[in-house]
Amino acid sequence: MGAIRLEQxxxxxxxxxxxxxxxxxxxxxxxxxxxxxxxxxxxxxxxxIAGLEDVSGGRVVIDGADATRLPPAQRGLAMVFQSxxxxxxxxxxxxxxxxxxxxxxxxxxxxxxxxxxAQTLNLTEYLNYKPGQLSGxxxxxxxxxxxxxxxxxxxxxxxxxxxxxxxxxxxxRLEITELHQSLKTTxxxxxxxxxxxxxxxxxxxxxxxxxxxxxxISP
Amino acid sequence: xxxxxxARRRWLLTVLAWAVGLAIFFPILWxxxxxxxxxxxxxxxxxxxxxxxxxxENYAEVQQRSNYVQHVTNSVVISLGSAxxxxxxxxxxxxxxxxxxTRRTKNLLMWMLSTKMMPPVGVxxxxxxxxxxxxxxxxxxxxxxxxxxxxxxxxxxxLYTYFKEIPADILEAARxxxxxxxxxxxxxxAPMAVPGIASTMLLNIILAWNEAFWTLNLSAASAAPLSAxxxxxxxxxxxxxxxxxxxxxxxxxxILILGWFSQRQLVRGLTFGAVK
Numbered sequence: 001m002g003a004i005r006l007e008q009x010x011x012x013x014x015x016x017x018x019x020x021x022x023x024x025x026x027x028x029x030x031x032x033x034x035x036x037x038x039x040x041x042x043x044x045x046x047x048x049i050a051g052l053e054d055v056s057g058g059r060v061v062i063d064g065a066d067a068t069r070l071p072p073a074q075r076g077l078a079m080v081f082q083s084x085x086x087x088x089x090x091x092x093x094x095x096x097x098x099x100x101x102x103x104x105x106x107x108x109x110x111x112x113x114x115x116x117x118a119q120t121l122n123l124t125e126y127l128n129y130k131p132g133q134l135s136g137x138x139x140x141x142x143x144x145x146x147x148x149x150x151x152x153x154x155x156x157x158x159x160x161x162x163x164x165x166x167x168x169x170x171x172x173r174l175e176i177t178e179l180h181q182s183l184k185t186t187x188x189x190x191x192x193x194x195x196x197x198x199x200x201x202x203x204x205x206x207x208x209x210x211x212x213x214x215x216x217i218s219p
Numbered sequence: 220x221x222x223x224x225x226a227r228r229r230w231l232l233t234v235l236a237w238a239v240g241l242a243i244f245f246p247i248l249w250x251x252x253x254x255x256x257x258x259x260x261x262x263x264x265x266x267x268x269x270x271x272x273x274x275x276e277n278y279a280e281v282q283q284r285s286n287y288v289q290h291v292t293n294s295v296v297i298s299l300g301s302a303x304x305x306x307x308x309x310x311x312x313x314x315x316x317x318x319x320x321t322r323r324t325k326n327l328l329m330w331m332l333s334t335k336m337m338p339p340v341g342v343x344x345x346x347x348x349x350x351x352x353x354x355x356x357x358x359x360x361x362x363x364x365x366x367x368x369x370x371x372x373x374x375x376x377x378l379y380t381y382f383k384e385i386p387a388d389i390l391e392a393a394r395x396x397x398x399x400x401x402x403x404x405x406x407x408x409a410p411m412a413v414p415g416i417a418s419t420m421l422l423n424i425i426l427a428w429n430e431a432f433w434t435l436n437l438s439a440a441s442a443a444p445l446s447a448x449x450x451x452x453x454x455x456x457x458x459x460x461x462x463x464x465x466x467x468x469x470x471x472x473x474i475l476i477l478g479w480f481s482q483r484q485l486v487r488g489l490t491f492g493a494v495k
Contacts, residue, residue: 052391073397085392089410098406102397146396 001063002028002153002186004049009058011044018044022058026154026188031180034190042190046156049188051075063153073102078147079156082163084139086131086146092118093127096145103150117145137168144179154186161191247471253464254278261460277465285448287469294444294473296359298427301367302420305374308367310416313378314404318390328379331372339369339432350437357439365437366427373426374419381415382408418484421477428474445470 004026011019018041026032034042047053049060051072059068067075078099086095096117100110118124121141131139140160147155157176161169180187224232253261255273281287316324346365347356355361385408393407409416431446438447449470452463478485 050395052394072391072394073399077395079392079395081388081392083386083388085386085388087389087393087407087411098393098398099396102402146392150396 003063004154004186004188005059005061006045006049007059007061009045009048009060010056011041011048011053012056019048019056026186029184029186031177031187031189034188035194036192038192042192043158046079046158046188046190050077050079050156052079076153077156078150078152078154079158080140080143080147080160082159084131084143084160084163086139086142088131091128091130092123092134092142092145095131095142096123096149099146099150113149114145117149120148121145136164137172140164140172141175144176148179148183152185154188157187157189159190159192247475250464250467253461254468256461256464258459258461261464277461278469281452281462281465281469285451285466287448289441290443290445290448290470291473293359293442294428294446294470297363297366297444298424300359300363301370301427302374302423304363305367305371305423306416306420309371309374309378309419310404310409312375313382314400314408316375316379317382317385318387328376331375335372343436346433347436356437357442359442362434362438362442362444365433366430369430369433370423370426374423377419377422378412378415381412381419385411414484414487417481418487421481421485425474425478429471 004024006022006024009019009022009024010017022045034045036042044053048055051060051067051070051074055068059066061067062075062077087098090098093114096114097110100113105113114127115124118127121144123138123141123145126134126138126142131142134142143160160176161172164172176187176189252268254277255275256267256271257274257276260267260271316328350356350361350365353361355364389411390403390407393403398406428444429446431450434444434446435450438444443451449463449466452459452466
């Protein structure tokens with residue numbers, strides 16, 4: 001579970017080619033980093049995989065099934081946004097519980113999963129806090145917790161550490177790496193930081209994009 | 220760096236602001252004062268501003284002659300009803316314009332707004348004929364529906380302007396979390412947009428409450444709201460200024476009170492997005 005294949009995926013915005021042509025195979029459980037300068041299309045590529053943008057051409061295949069026309073909710077993926085995108089009117093508990101509520105899970109099961117995720121991420125004492133009362137690192141962990149409870153086929157990280165200070169960024173990188181090692185779930189990580197892309201110890205592949213040209217994959 | 224305004228200039232600005240405020244409020248103040256005068260005092264020259272024989276006889280007569288409670292009830296039903304139904308249509312419309320725009324969205328929004336530039340009298344005859352043929356003349360249903368449609372462009376624009384300020388990635392996160400459009404609007408967008416929705420609703424209640432043109436042309440007794448109640452004091456015998464003022468005061472009092480307590484929301488809703 002979590003094998004993603006991009007077959008000749010292209011993306012245009014009003015005739016402007018943003019993604020010329022991408023073929024990419026991501027195996028189940030792999031940690032792949034998309035790295036490149038701002039504006040090269042790495043976040044766009046991630047959004048195409050997530051289903052937040054429609055492809056202009058090509059196919060997105062998830063676990064052997066064509067997911068090109070599926071909406072984001074039906075692709076079984078979870079995304080952690082650069083701005084965390086937490087629901088400001090919900091406390092931490094409800095933020096993490098939201099995807100389970102949308103999936104129609106039983107309240108008892110929701111409670112069990114939320115508390116387990118909170119414990120994993122050291123958020124248990126913050127469950128009644130609103131996002132506005134949390135630090136950047138805590139908000140990031142809530143965003144990760146919201147992704148974890150869905151038990152997705154793959155995690156998509158869109159520059160999740162960009163808004164954190166340097167020291168916190170180092171700690172969070174380690175946490176994300178440890179998360180990958182414990183969950184063994186496919187992870188696609190987008191960053192513009194070359195150092196960060198190298199620093200993810202154990203990451204399997206880096207896909208570097210130069211501006212508006214086909215990417216290259218390095219082991 | 221901001222400069223401190225000198226005390227004298229600040230004092231002058233305060234006096235000027237009060238003068239402008241008083242000038243704007245004066246017609247309402249004059250109406251309220253006239254409502255406590257006799258008919259003779261009301262048309263006396265020179266006019267007496269504060270020192271006259273205060274009386275409540277106009278209010279007593281207005282209460283006797285008209286069913287004030289029914290008119291208030293009609294106004295409340297029409298204003299609230301048109302605002303609520305307008306929100307049910309306006310919120311999804313504004314969501315689509317703000318978060319799922321197409322190349323034609325801007326043109327569509329401008330077209331909606333352009334309907335407000337047309338004088339209502341231009342469509343009075345066809346609307347009247349439609350109301351007559353559909354049995355909607357002098358009905359709360361007809362007036363509610365029409366006032367909702369008249370104010371809908373404003374509602375959609377206000378909500379659209381407010382929704383544009385909400386970060387789109389929060390709604391994208393909701394989609395990734397499995398929320399369909401209905402859940403996205405109900406569980407995420409609406410709670411975040413409560414101030415904007417509230418100020419939109421307040422403004423539209425006020426607009427529907429004060430609307431007189433369609434009310435006078437499409438309603439008679441049973442469905443007449445307060446704007447028709449005021450107009451009934453213009454009679455062939457002439458204008459009974461004191462009673463007219465009493466009726467006007469009774470008509471605008473509820474909405475004045477509502478506006479006073481919700482002024483912060485109203486100002487916020489009207490100016491949202493004006494300054495980044």
